[in-house]
Amino acid sequence: MIGDRHDRARRGRAVLGVIGVMALAVATGCGGRDDDLDAFIESGDAVGLNRAVAIGDAARNRVVLLSSESPSELAVTPLPVGENRLAMLPSVDGDGLLVLSSGERPRRNADDELPSLTLIDASAEPRIQARYPLPDAFSTLTLDPTGRWVVLSGAGDNFVSNPNQLVLVDLLDPDFDPITKTIRSFGAAPERFQFTEPLDVPGGERRFLIVESRQDITLVDLDDPERPEITVGLPLTPSGAPGRPLQVVVHPGEPDVPEDAQIAIRLENDPNLVLVNFTPAEDAALAFNLTLNLVDVGGPPAAVDFVTTDGGLRLAAVVPARTEANLVHPLTTGVEHVSLPARFDQFRRVTEGALADEPGDVALLWSQNTSMVGFWSLGRTENQAFRSVDTVNLETNVNQLFDVPGTQLGHRKLLQSPDNRFFVLDLRTRQSFPMFASGRNLSLRVAPDGLRAWAFAAGSPLLAKVDLETLEPTSLEIERGISQLFDIETQSGAGRVLIALHPGGGRGATVLDAIAPDTADSRFFPGLLLRAQ
């Protein structure tokens, strides 16, 4: 009897043991999957850097960087960025990526993420170089052309916002504590920002952040951001409306003339240009005073810039209403009128890196309303200004101009017309070379090394390389439609690869040798956002 009870008890324990094992199996085995696996894939544009392509992956709060060591390889590096990405911008040198995020909203816990600015270094193995926490969410960022500063503004979707609040971040210091500054308001809010190069002003060279609002401009001293800013009220237009700045250009000053930096402002619907001069201040507390001069150029100018002519520094202004350009002497404010052969309304100084061997600057004139392109040789304006403009008739309009980087082929420009044609314009020979594309939705990209251009039609598998030296096109067809095209340097810097991104799904890419592309040797990399790290 006792033996039976023992047997039964032993069996009962064994049965319970088996049931326990099963229960444990159930308990340890249950588990849901990560929400990231159901995250949607955004279709936003990727950003090209020197050695990487950055694809945003907002649903997973990350940026995926594509880099390559050879045309047969593609490395996928995801890096975490702040939650709720608002903007993504390449750094000025092209080696970095700036990502602006609004953080976790609503913020419920102390460890919930704050708004932030993330700086990613992609010059070698991609990594996060710095993350700057921000006091509030901002919607726009403007980069300093020297790469040091970035200014954040715009209220985003904050419940209460201060439109005059700016945040300055020094990108050279990973531990920089962002500077928050509220500029004085005279009834308008900042609309645009511009960083100047060092200006030769009384008290020494200074860099400024120029803040344009609807009725004034404000100068923030970047060498001492805590210093009170200077606001310049703009004159009323002839119609009595407040002067609204459309363009601000800066001349840092001649090397041999002290304290001669100048600012010129083009106003909306105003034939007057505003010239701002820096003069020594009588008040010791102030480094300088600003004086304004108005120069009437005969009509509202469409574009202005400081240019170097054979007669010295001038302020050039294109006035389409009068089909003429004007050269304004910055000191005497004397105006020299130059008749133009067409109603140009776009104007760009193209000397830098292009025609440094010619005396004076060369400017390119064009318009969407004319088939002509003008070359304005500013080195031969004195006494023969009417001869300074040469034209080329393209027999089509120009709606976009592309610079060619570098000095080797910098004298060439790409002009895109709306009818799927584009032109390689040689500024030295004053010649244009037309290229015809058979498809629609033509897009152009100039390689960052300035040696070739790429043409493709969004959604089409067709693309072409144009050698900017020989102007020889190479047409290619890959196996899937293209959404974006990037010509990047390999990680070692020894070669270049072309990355053609494809839409849909987890994003795919075709990789080719950018210098000698051959589709018989391409590689297709599917599911870029699905891959494991």
Add this chain to the structure above:
Amino acid sequence: MMRSLDIRLAALLLTLSPALYAQAPAEPTPPPAPAPAAAPATAPAPAEAPTAAPEPPAAAAAPEAPAAAATDTPTPPRRPQHAAARRRVAPQPVTAQTLNEAPSIASNDPSIELHDEPSEPSAPARPIPLVAAWLGFGNLWIPSAGLDPFSEDDALTTFSAGAGVSLAQADALDIAAVAGIDLTGSDDGFRGEATSLALTRLSVGPELRGSWLDRLYWHGRIAPTLTRLSVELDESSTGATLSDSEWLWGAEAALGLDLRFAEAGNTLSHALGFFARVDAGYAWTPGTGLALAAEGSGAPVRTQPIELRELALSGPFFRANLGIGF
């Protein structure tokens, strides 16, 4: 694809289950005719069957059930009998003497012709069958993150089947060779791309069994496994299906119970036993990196594989089967 397999298996079991229930009532009803004859036949059995002499208690127990049902003869209290001990009883309770006596009974009943004599009943089913086969359902729990792209959760419902052959017995223990198969699959999505997974796990190994009750025995098993893993991803940028398949070695260990709930007589020496079998355990398979390639799928040439997170097919499992054994 995997769900359709599940449905087919469910249909198979539904088809099978009425047949099992239909046979179940046959168990408690022994054939009435031979019952009176069997009772006196048991007494001389040891003398007539020398091969059973070393184990007389077992020999006496073999025809015990029909005898008790047919007579009022008081019987001593029944002691638990271990299955192995009972199986070593002379397999045929119908001895030579029994056969000699049977015609005399028949000759007294003119309504029964000799050539219509009912066949002798087989002995009850063995508590631990010599040969058995089973099939049913189960669950695998695979907590590996590598499974996530292919399954909503970590549990995979399996169709399982197996078979075993007894190799040796000692007292209440039995050692068998058991082969099993688990089939499972899952369809899901990975960031909007359709995915599927199919898994076939084969195992062959020894199983130790021990009888507890007449109808209940336990089993424990450690066996090597060979797993076939196949995964697919319908990738949009290629417009093709990318896939990967691998054979993986591993091992599993399980404990379980087998309960015989019905038996059916037949012309064999023992009745067929129908049993429910449950077991639970842990299966280990080393992790493997998945590289989904696009061979022959219409993808662009030189499409590079998508490497996903490592998938380790290790985890606990549970199986519930219905089987038949002899």
